[in-house]
Amino acid sequence: MYETPEDMTALQRLLDDSYATAGPHLRSIIDEDRRLDAAGVVARLRGVSTMALATVTAHGEPRVGPVDGLFLRGHFLFGSGPDSARFRHLRARPAVSATVFDGELLQITVHGKAVEVSPAEDPVLERFLIEVYGRTAWEEWMHEMPWARIEAEKMFTFINPEAMGRPDTGGQERPAAGGQKGPAAGGQERTA
Numbered sequence: 001m002y003e004t005p006e007d008m009t010a011l012q013r014l015l016d017d018s019y020a021t022a023g024p025h026l027r028s029i030i031d032e033d034r035r036l037d038a039a040g041v042v043a044r045l046r047g048v049s050t051m052a053l054a055t056v057t058a059h060g061e062p063r064v065g066p067v068d069g070l071f072l073r074g075h076f077l078f079g080s081g082p083d084s085a086r087f088r089h090l091r092a093r094p095a096v097s098a099t100v101f102d103g104e105l106l107q108i109t110v111h112g113k114a115v116e117v118s119p120a121e122d123p124v125l126e127r128f129l130i131e132v133y134g135r136t137a138w139e140e141w142m143h144e145m146p147w148a149r150i151e152a153e154k155m156f157t158f159i160n161p162e163a164m165g166r167p168d169t170g171g172q173e174r175p176a177a178g179g180q181k182g183p184a185a186g187g188q189e190r191t192a
Contacts, residue, residue: 001042002072002073002124002128003042003073003074004073007073007074008038008039008042008074009038010074011038011041011042011074011155012037012038014074014152014154014155015035015036015037015038015041015155015156015157018154018155018156019035019156021154022156026156029158030156030157030158034158034159034160035157035158035159036108036157036158036159038074040157040159041071041108041155041157042071042074044106044108045069045070045071045100045108046071047132048068048069048070048132049068049069049070049071049100050066050067050068050069050100051066051067051068051069051076051078051098051099051100052064052065052066052098052099052100052101053065053066053067053069053078053086053096053097053098054096054097054098055085055086055089055090055093055096055114056089056093056095057089058092058093063085063086063089065086067079067080067086067098069098069100070128070129070132072124072125072128072149073124075149075150075151075152076098076110076149076150076152077117077125077147077148077149077150078098078147078148078150079142079145079146079147079148080145080146081145081146082144082145082146087146087148090114090116090148091116094113094114094115095112095113096111096112096113096114096150097109097110097111098110098150103163104160104163105159105160105161105163105164106158106159106160107156107157107158108155108156108157108158109155109156109157110150110152110154110155111152111153111154111155112150112151112152112153112154113150113151113153114148114149114150114151115148115149115150115151116146116147116148117147117148117149118147119143119147120143125147126138129142129147
């Protein structure tokens with residue numbers, strides 16, 4: 001784990017401040033019992049997660065696509081091709097939204113600004129990326145990719161323990177929801 005105590009405190013503050021400003025509809029779905037705390041977010045976001053990343057075109061149209069979502073020191077990170085549409089968009093208009101989700105079990109959404117980062121200038125980031133992707137991939141081509149960190153303005157989390165093991169979630173047993181805030185809330189079982 002790369003997160004420092006200061007990173008964890010800042011992440012928890014972001015989660016709490018975001019939740020405090022949520023509207024009544026969101027709070028009716030994501031109550032206190034269905035939130036992850038900072039430790040739960042870090043635990044759930046180890047390694048690579050598929051992340052839906054939304055950028056904005058010059059005409060103000062949203063564009064969303066999958067990227068490798070990484071989480072380091074309390075921030076989402078992603079890379080892409082140097083000539084990719086997403087990096088052209090964020091260089092001109094850095095506002096982004098992104099979500100990592102696992103069916104109805106988990107959702108972590110962030111809204112903020114993408115800031116390009118250079119692993120060559122940040123040894124911790126470079127070491128992390130090599131650990132995740134392997135030295136060969138890093139040295140052969142990944143070190144040339146542009147990378148960005150999302151400076152979060154809001155972050156919302158949702159964990160739904162009732163979705164574990166249900167046939168409509170693939171019937172897979174999933175790990176317990178560590179880092180959950182409070183006990184699992186009772187909910188209605190869906191029927192087909």
